[in-house]
Amino acid sequence: MTIPATTTLDLNLLQMMLDDIEDSIYIMKVTGAEITYYYVNNAATKFSGITMEQMGTTFFESNSSCMANYLYNKYARVVDERRTIRYEDGVKLPNGTVSGESILTPILDEHGNASFIFSVTRDITERKLHENTLYNYAYQDDLSNLFNRRYLLEHVLEPPTIYLMDLDNFKNINDTFGHQAGDSVLVEVACRLIEVFGDSRYTLVRLGGDEFVVVDSIPSAHIKETAEQLSELFHEPFRVDEHAVKVNVSIGIAERKHDETIQDLLKQADIALYTAKGTGRKRYHLYEASSKYDHVENFIHELALSQAMDKDELLLHYQLIYNPASAKAIGAEALLRWHCENGGYIQPGDFIPIAEKTGLIVPIGYWVIRQACKDWHQLKSVYDPSFKISVNISRIQLNELNFVAQVLQILQEEGVDPTAMELEITESTTLHSLQEVQLILGKLRHAGFTIALDDFGTGYSSLSMLTHLPIDKLKIDRVFISDGNVPLIAAILAMAKALNLLVVAEGIETSDHFQMLADMQCWGIQGYYINKPMPYMDLPTHLEIINR
Numbered sequence: 427m428t429i430p431a432t433t434t435l436d437l438n439l440l441q442m443m444l445d446d447i448e449d450s451i452y453i454m455k456v457t458g459a460e461i462t463y464y465y466v467n468n469a470a471t472k473f474s475g476i477t478m479e480q481m482g483t484t485f486f487e488s489n490s491s492c493m494a495n496y497l498y499n500k501y502a503r504v505v506d507e508r509r510t511i512r513y514e515d516g517v518k519l520p521n522g523t524v525s526g527e528s529i530l531t532p533i534l535d536e537h538g539n540a541s542f543i544f545s546v547t548r549d550i551t552e553r554k555l556h557e558n559t560l561y562n563y564a565y566q567d568d569l570s571n572l573f574n575r576r577y578l579l580e581h582v583l584e585p586p587t588i589y590l591m592d593l594d595n596f597k598n599i600n601d602t603f604g605h606q607a608g609d610s611v612l613v614e615v616a617c618r619l620i621e622v623f624g625d626s627r628y629t630l631v632r633l634g635g636d637e638f639v640v641v642d643s644i645p646s647a648h649i650k651e652t653a654e655q656l657s658e659l660f661h662e663p664f665r666v667d668e669h670a671v672k673v674n675v676s677i678g679i680a681e682r683k684h685d686e687t688i689q690d691l692l693k694q695a696d697i698a699l700y701t702a703k704g705t706g707r708k709r710y711h712l713y714e715a716s717s718k719y720d721h722v723e724n725f726i727h728e729l730a731l732s733q734a735m736d737k738d739e740l741l742l743h744y745q746l747i748y749n750p751a752s753a754k755a756i757g758a759e760a761l762l763r764w765h766c767e768n769g770g771y772i773q774p775g776d777f778i779p780i781a782e783k784t785g786l787i788v789p790i791g792y793w794v795i796r797q798a799c800k801d802w803h804q805l806k807s808v809y810d811p812s813f814k815i816s817v818n819i820s821r822i823q824l825n826e827l828n829f830v831a832q833v834l835q836i837l838q839e840e841g842v843d844p845t846a847m848e849l850e851i852t853e854s855t856t857l858h859s860l861q862e863v864q865l866i867l868g869k870l871r872h873a874g875f876t877i878a879l880d881d882f883g884t885g886y887s888s889l890s891m892l893t894h895l896p897i898d899k900l901k902i903d904r905v906f907i908s909d910g911n912v913p914l915i916a917a918i919l920a921m922a923k924a925l926n927l928l929v930v931a932e933g934i935e936t937s938d939h940f941q942m943l944a945d946m947q948c949w950g951i952q953g954y955y956i957n958k959p960m961p962y963m964d965l966p967t968h969l970e971i972i973n974r
Contacts, residue, residue: 441467450474450526450547454501456540460484461501464542473526473549492520504530505540567632569609570616578631578639582688585629586645587681589656590695594674594708596636599666607666611673612636618659639695653677653710676702677710689770697722727780730766735793739765742797743959744805746966747816747930748951750944757814757848758805759952760798761959762790782822791823795833798847799840801962806846808967814876816848821855825862830869844874850901852880853891860894871896878930882918892925904933904953912942919946 444451450470455462463481471477476488485494485501504511513528526548532540565577593615600608615638619630629641640656656677663670678699680691694713700722702711734740744758764772781787798815806813823829837844849870855863871877878899879891892900900922906915915931922929931943934953943951957966 445469448549450545450549452476452543452545452547454543454545456505456542461498461505461543463488469549470547473547490520496520500528501530501543501545504532504543508532508534508538508540570613570632572616572619572638573629573631575631575633578629578633578641579688582629582631582641584682584686585641585643585688585691587642587649587652587679588688588691588695589640589642589653589710590633590678590680590692590699591638591640591656591675592678592699592703593636594676594703596673599671599673603666603669603671608636611664611666611671614664615659615673622655622659639692649679649681649712650710653679653712657708657710674708676708678702679710679712681712683715693770696726700726723776724780727772727777728784728786731764731777731781731784731786731790734764734766735789737767739767740790740793740797741765741961742794742801744801744962744965745952745959746956747814748956749949750951751947751949755809755956756812756950757816758962758965759816759850760794760801760818762794762818763959778820782820785822787820787822788826791820792832792836794818795847796836796840799837799842802842802846803840805962805965808965814846814848816850816878818850818880819855824851824855824866825859830866830873833870834873844870845876848876848878848899850878850880853882864895868896871898892921892927897927899928899930901952902929902931907931907933907939907943907953908935910942912946915943916946919948 444465445468447467448469450473451465451467452463452470453465455464462484463476465481466474466476466478480488485497488494489497500513510529510531513530528545528547530543530545533542533544535541565573565581567574593611596608596611599611612632616630616632619638619640623630623640627643629639629643631639631641633639640652642652646652657675660673660675663672665671676699678695678697678701680686680694680698682691686694697719698711698713701719702709704722704725705711741763743761743763745761746755747757747759748754749756762774762778764774764777766772778787781790795817798817802813802815805815826832834844837847851863851867867877876899877895877897878901879895879897880901881903882900891897900918902915902918906918919929928949930950930952931948932952934940934943934951934955936955939953940951940955
């Protein structure tokens with residue numbers, strides 16, 4: 427049979443079009459159990475190396491035995507099942523390349539058997555390169571090319587041992603030679619780490635600054651020997667602007683012995699690191715759970731807390747104050763929380779005393795007031811325009827020069843009237859300078875702030891405070907509520923009523939507590955029964971307390 431010239435031209439045109447397609451196209455001929463190459467386009471030739479000269483050959487004649495077996499099994503399945511089969515991408519092939527997504531479609535003859543198989547494979551090399559680039563951006567440190575903190579926290583979940591390294595007095599290099607010289611030292615540290623610990627057993631991480639982490643993925647009885655090896659990396663001086671500079675390192679080591687998470691181990695290694703530094707630097711220390719590290723933890727908290735505001739680690743949670751008479755929330759107490767980058771959530775009892783001792787409570791206190799003002803705008807729209815925010819004020823803050831003026835300026839900048847804010851103090855605030863505190867509270871009250879005496883009843887002279895301080899409200903301490911001392915609570919309520927003071931009962935955790943205070947006509951009720959402290963956007967908007 428003679429093929430017309432026009433048909434030949436169409437076939438040539440079809441082949442030209444197929445050759446212009448970026449996807450790899452393979453057409454295989456099926457003769458019984460034999461599968462042979464019938465057509466490949468240019469993309470297929472570039473990807474697999476199979477050319478049109480090899481048409482008519484089998485997989486075994488044109489490929490290595492491993493590759494031929496892989497291909498034959500893949501195509502034979504289509505012949506046997508006589509249906510289109512899709513193969514996912516990302517499989518490493520026997521020839522070392524990575525497979526693209528393949529769609530193999532059988533061409534059936536009049537008997538329903540496969541006579542040809544039409545295969546389209548998409549080359550994913552560029553996509554994988556792009557994905558690898560994005561992966562590197564996400565998990566690789568730009569300067570050192572080691573893994574970064576994000577990779578450590580997301581992918582290294584339960585390592586047997588971690589070594590936290592910190593360069594001693596690294597700031598001196600930056601100050602003396604400049605940050606570019608400091609960066610070159612950090613790069614050289616990374617190179618030395620890779621040279622000795624660059625195999626698959628170890629994960630190398632630059633946490634940031636001059637801190638590095640070496641993760642050992644295999645439990646080892648030679649932890650101290652590894653620490654010695656790490657120290658030896660710093661025996662040779664570093665070249666900085668033609669100068670030989672000696673750089674020392676301190677190492678904190680944490681070993682996973684129970685169910686510690688990577689966050690737990692980082693905290694332990696951090697404590698061990700500062701212990702090493704505290705004993706003279708250029709040393710290593712292995713964290714021991716049985717040892718007392720209170721002074722080190724306080725020091726670490728102090729350093730971290732000084733940076734907490736800059737790192738946006740501080741946040742406010744709120745606990746609503748409920749008024750039984752109106753059956754609605756009339757205010758909320760702002761409670762400071764700290765989510766430390768390395769240590770997770772730090773309890774207020776662990777960091778507030780440190781903040782007061784170091785004076786950090788002053789800038790933190792101003793941050794709390796400003797943030798509470800910002801949140802008040804959202805809260806008043808949910809609850810009521812008369813909704814009040816309560817903020818705790820420490821003795822250190824009250825003694826701060828121009829405290830009243832500073833607070834008023836913050837409220838003015840945030841567009842909040844002083845009448846919308848309640849300032850809570852404790853009796854201990856007044857012990858050392860009662861007259862000065864009276865004067866400051868008087869100014870604040872005159873400006874429109876509500877003044878509340880917190881933890882009432884727990885001090886030695888609470889009753890005398892009521893006659894000396896310009897206050898508007900008492901907050902009954904939770905200890906009286908948990909004791910269920912009805913006569914004493916009734917006496918406090920009666921006394922407060924005689925002095926024209928409102929009362930808020932704290933620590934209400936059960937329906938019995940709530941009903942007791944409601945029956946006693948307590949003005950405000952606060953506690954877990956109303957809500958646990960939480961971010962303002964998560965606060966309950968509809969409180970059906972009585973019906974619980």
